[in-house]
Amino acid sequence: MEDFFTNNSVCVSVEAPAENLVQEIAYDGQEVFQLPLTLSENLTKQAHKIDWIKREDDDNDDDTHSATVTTEKKVEEDSKKADFQTSSWPWDSVRNKLRSALTEVCVLADVLVIAKDKRYMVLDPVQQEQPDQRQLAQLFSKKRGLTAAANILLHGAERLKISQSDTARAKSNQDFHLELLRLRQSWTLKKIGNSILGDLSYKSAGSRFYQTGIFEVTKSEDPDQELSLETTSENQSKQSMIKVTIPPELGGTAYIQVTIQKDQDILCTTNVNLLHTSLIHSDPSRDANPWTSKLEAAQNVLFCKELFSQLAREAVQLQAAIPHMVVGNQITASLFPGIQLSIHFQSSYSAGVDKRQLVSNNSTSLVAKVDHNYILEHSLHQLLRQVHLNNVGQPVPHPSSAPLGPTKRRRLAGPHAYDRDELLLMTKNESILEQIIRQGQHVVLRLRTMFVIDSIAREIRDPLIISHWNVLNSPTLSCVKIIIMTHGYDTLQRTALVVHVGEKTLKCVCRDGRVLQMSYEPQELRDLILCQISQHQINAVQSLARFLGWHVASSSAHLGLGPVEPLGNASSCILSSPSGNRILSVRCGPQAAQPQVYLSTYPRHDTEKNKVLTDIRWEQLNTRYEEVRLEKIEGRNFLSRMELLMASLTCRLPMNWE
Amino acid sequence: MAGNQNPISAIDMLTSALRSNIIPNQEYLLQGSVIDSSAEVLHNRLRGLCDAAETGPETFHDHEMCFSLKASSPGGTPQQQQSFLLRVRRALDHPEYPWQLRYLGQPELGEKNQPTVLRSCIDIACTPNVVEFLSELGCRIEFEYVLKGYLFRKGRMKVTMSKIFRMGQAKSPDSLEAMTGSYLVELSLLAPSGQDAVADEIKVFAEQLRPLVHLEKIDYRRLQSYS
Numbered sequence: 001m002e003d004f005f006t007n008n009s010v011c012v013s014v015e016a017p018a019e020n021l022v023q024e025i026a027y028d029g030q031e032v033f034q035l036p037l038t039l040s041e042n043l044t045k046q047a048h049k050i051d052w053i054k055r056e057d058d059d060n061d062d063d064t065h066s067a068t069v070t071t072e073k074k075v076e077e078d079s080k081k082a083d084f085q086t087s088s089w090p091w092d093s094v095r096n097k098l099r100s101a102l103t104e105v106c107v108l109a110d111v112l113v114i115a116k117d118k119r120y121m122v123l124d125p126v127q128q129e130q131p132d133q134r135q136l137a138q139l140f141s142k143k144r145g146l147t148a149a150a151n152i153l154l155h156g157a158e159r160l161k162i163s164q165s166d167t168a169r170a171k172s173n174q175d176f177h178l179e180l181l182r183l184r185q186s187w188t189l190k191k192i193g194n195s196i197l198g199d200l201s202y203k204s205a206g207s208r209f210y211q212t213g214i215f216e217v218t219k220s221e222d223p224d225q226e227l228s229l230e231t232t233s234e235n236q237s238k239q240s241m242i243k244v245t246i247p248p249e250l251g252g253t254a255y256i257q258v259t260i261q262k263d264q265d266i267l268c269t270t271n272v273n274l275l276h277t278s279l280i281h282s283d284p285s286r287d288a289n290p291w292t293s294k295l296e297a298a299q300n301v302l303f304c305k306e307l308f309s310q311l312a313r314e315a316v317q318l319q320a321a322i323p324h325m326v327v328g329n330q331i332t333a334s335l336f337p338g339i340q341l342s343i344h345f346q347s348s349y350s351a352g353v354d355k356r357q358l359v360s361n362n363s364t365s366l367v368a369k370v371d372h373n374y375i376l377e378h379s380l381h382q383l384l385r386q387v388h389l390n391n392v393g394q395p396v397p398h399p400s401s402a403p404l405g406p407t408k409r410r411r412l413a414g415p416h417a418y419d420r421d422e423l424l425l426m427t428k429n430e431s432i433l434e435q436i437i438r439q440g441q442h443v444v445l446r447l448r449t450m451f452v453i454d455s456i457a458r459e460i461r462d463p464l465i466i467s468h469w470n471v472l473n474s475p476t477l478s479c480v481k482i483i484i485m486t487h488g489y490d491t492l493q494r495t496a497l498v499v500h501v502g503e504k505t506l507k508c509v510c511r512d513g514r515v516l517q518m519s520y521e522p523q524e525l526r527d528l529i530l531c532q533i534s535q536h537q538i539n540a541v542q543s544l545a546r547f548l549g550w551h552v553a554s555s556s557a558h559l560g561l562g563p564v565e566p567l568g569n570a571s572s573c574i575l576s577s578p579s580g581n582r583i584l585s586v587r588c589g590p591q592a593a594q595p596q597v598y599l600s601t602y603p604r605h606d607t608e609k610n611k612v613l614t615d616i617r618w619e620q621l622n623t624r625y626e627e628v629r630l631e632k633i634e635g636r637n638f639l640s641r642m643e644l645l646m647a648s649l650t651c652r653l654p655m656n657w658e
Numbered sequence: 659m660a661g662n663q664n665p666i667s668a669i670d671m672l673t674s675a676l677r678s679n680i681i682p683n684q685e686y687l688l689q690g691s692v693i694d695s696s697a698e699v700l701h702n703r704l705r706g707l708c709d710a711a712e713t714g715p716e717t718f719h720d721h722e723m724c725f726s727l728k729a730s731s732p733g734g735t736p737q738q739q740q741s742f743l744l745r746v747r748r749a750l751d752h753p754e755y756p757w758q759l760r761y762l763g764q765p766e767l768g769e770k771n772q773p774t775v776l777r778s779c780i781d782i783a784c785t786p787n788v789v790e791f792l793s794e795l796g797c798r799i800e801f802e803y804v805l806k807g808y809l810f811r812k813g814r815m816k817v818t819m820s821k822i823f824r825m826g827q828a829k830s831p832d833s834l835e836a837m838t839g840s841y842l843v844e845l846s847l848l849a850p851s852g853q854d855a856v857a858d859e860i861k862v863f864a865e866q867l868r869p870l871v872h873l874e875k876i877d878y879r880r881l882q883s884y885s
Binding site: 402404416 | 682709716718720721722745747748749751752755756757758760781782783784785805807809811814816818820848
């Protein structure tokens with residue numbers, strides 16, 4: 001070491017730089033310096049900075065290493081100096097380190113020498129960093145793999161979650177399509193773009209109403225509500241997946257009310273509404289498909305609107321003697337003097353109220369209130385539907401080359417040279433209003449006829465009046481058969497007459513073949529029936545007399561004697577007993593409650609025997625007629641009393657006669 | 659005097675009606691044929707497409723006679739003679755219907771983009787003695803045949819699907835002899851002149867029948883020249 005030190009006489013001064021570190025700079029720019037280290041502190045600090053493990057080359061020939069070598073040498077010198085200056089023990093670790101460093105440096109120098117000679121050993125570059133890089137890459141790849149796996153798992157979980165919710169949705173979807181199919185079976189549907197539109201108008205059936213009945217079909221989007229509904233009410237059938245949106249003007253309910261009123265009294269009311277209570281409650285499919293009732297209600301509204309607008313148009317166009325009035329939602333037409341037909345369009349648009357309930361309430365209350373006349377209601381339907389049918393069902397041409405359109409009668413018009421009147425007749429088309437007025441008139445006339453017959457039958461117990469109404473009749477013609485007979489004597493005499501009730505007139509066919517035309521005034525029919533009753537009584541008495549062996553001396557249906565009847569004529573007959581000594585005279589007038597019976601007998605009891613006229617034949621002169629008080633005679637009715645009377649009068653001849 | 663005025667006013671009305679184009683005297687026509695074996699398919703298709711599906715198709719059984727009237731101008735050569743065809747048709751299955759006398763003008767094929775044949779057409783209903791009347795006028799029967807088939811209606815359009823039978827000598831219905839093994843399909847529409855938009859309507863309908871039957875504009879002159 002000494003040699004080494006002396007040989008290399010380069011002095012390296014080791015000292016701290018003149019400038020100390022700036023500790024802080026004051027605000028006035030003055031720098032406060034750190035206090036310089038003491039020499040020993042400095043040395044210790046420097047010595048501790050040295051990494052003694054670092055390589056040290058022995059060789060001097062390597063220039064590149066010379067700088068480091070020199071620094072190391074300086075350090076060694078320093079250590080020597082420090083060794084000299086301080087006790088050896090504090091530098092012990094330094095010394096140990098130096099020693100180990102020196103050993104290492106020597107080994108390194110040996111290795112270098114061997115490597116340099118390339119005689120024993122060849123140094124190959126060894127990729128030292130590779131395993132480290134691979135680890136990093138592995139880490140990355142593992143991380144990536146894990147994230148991918150996590151993604152897959154998450155994705156799968158997500159899909160499971162979706163599919164779970166989807167099964168419910170798919171089920172509902174399937175329901176939607178099924179319901180759509182069911183809807184399609186009864187309603188016209190069309191797909192335009194993304195929306196499904198339907199048509200509930202009667203256009204395909206021939207309606208030419210301007211208003212369209214287009215509705216939209218969408219999927220109902222309230223599963224939560226549905227669920228809650230399902231849970232809350234078991235009874236409630238499953239909520240429909242189809243949501244039907246109808247135009248607002250077709251919402252609610254509507255019906256047409258036909259009223260026949262005499263001044264203020266309602267004679268007859270009909271209520272035209274497609275949705276009857278019976279229909280609503282009985283049809284099971286209506287409950288299954290909630291949209292059915294909604295659509296049908298809308299269709300009903302449309303139908304009623306069309307019907308009313310058609311009627312209103314006709315009411316304005318028609319030239320009636322008493323003009324029809326159209327005021328707001330009401331059409332008024334007069335049927336007979338004092339009797340009016342009013343057609344009222346009732347419409348209720350209820351947004352929140354349950355429609356079905358509303359309808360049923362309405363109809364039940366109406367049914368309860370007035371007697372429901374189905375005939376006019378049905379007729380109104382039928383009439384409009386007939387118009388529709390005529391619009392659609394054009395006649396088919398024959399032969400096939402003939403043009404479409406004209407009816408058969410119009411085709412025949414040319415070849416048959418129809419004249420103007422016939423052609424005009426052909427163009428005449430009866431409107432719905434006219435037809436319904438005619439039907440209304442018929443209804444009124446029929447009610448009146450019924451009333452007249454029933455009231456007569458109630459008033460007059462003897463003879464009996466039986467009426468048979470034909471069940472089958474046309475809307476403007478019905479027929480009643482009236483039979484007048486006496487109880488217990490129905491095989492003896494029956495008087496039958498048939499009354500055809502038309503629109504404005506009555507036609508009565510009597511038994512003898514007479515045909516009487518009567519107006520709509522009920523009094524006329526009443527008079528006729530009363531006349532028929534009186535004639536019946538006389539005829540019946542005659543039959544009875546013949547049956548009992550009496551003789552009909554004379555009979556007259558139109559008696560010119562006695563008090564004048566206010567209407568018609570009294571009829572009478574004169575009957576004589578088999579022996580001829582009793583004469584009965586029966587008189588029956590239409591207004592009389594009971595027939596009058598007069599009796600005349602011979603020989604006279606009141607006078608003495610004539611002295612002059614002794615011949616017996618003069619005794620046959622009848623006495624004056626005396627009225628028989630029939631009500632004192634036993635018997636249920638006139639004929640039975642007469643029978644009793646005649647039987648009692650049929651006695652043997654007086655003795656003196658023989 | 660009134661009797662004199664009436665015919666004049668009637669003619670006036672007729673001419674004014676003609677002038678204002680309200681008389682349907684133009685026939686838009688497409689024709690095609692379908693072989694017997696496929697006829698039922700077409701029949702079902704037509705039933706589905708046409709109106710009044712619920713009542714079913716109307717059948718017809720017609721007898722048509724075609725009369726020609728040679729109108730020769732005095733100085734004309736025989737080539738210049740124009741034959742003038744008039745068709746008389748009667749419904750054999752509906753004898754109570756009037757007979758139809760029909761005049762058909764020359765069919766106009768028009769340009770390629772015109773969808774249908776257009777021909778003027780005048781139909782008149784008449785009594786059975788029209789045959790006698792035409793014979794008296796100097797017409798003679800060119801040919802006659804019997805048509806039997808179905809008639810469909812789609813709006814204003816008329817679709818007939820018929821089979822043509824040769825008229826036997828005995829003129830009895832039993833002696834009918836089919837001319838071909840196929841059905842003649844005709845799609846026609848009568849309209850007043852100037853309503854060419856309806857031709858497109860016909861074309862659209864013909865397209866709907868496309869796979870079953872090709873309804874086309876048939877050029878008779880070309881057909882005649884082929885034969």
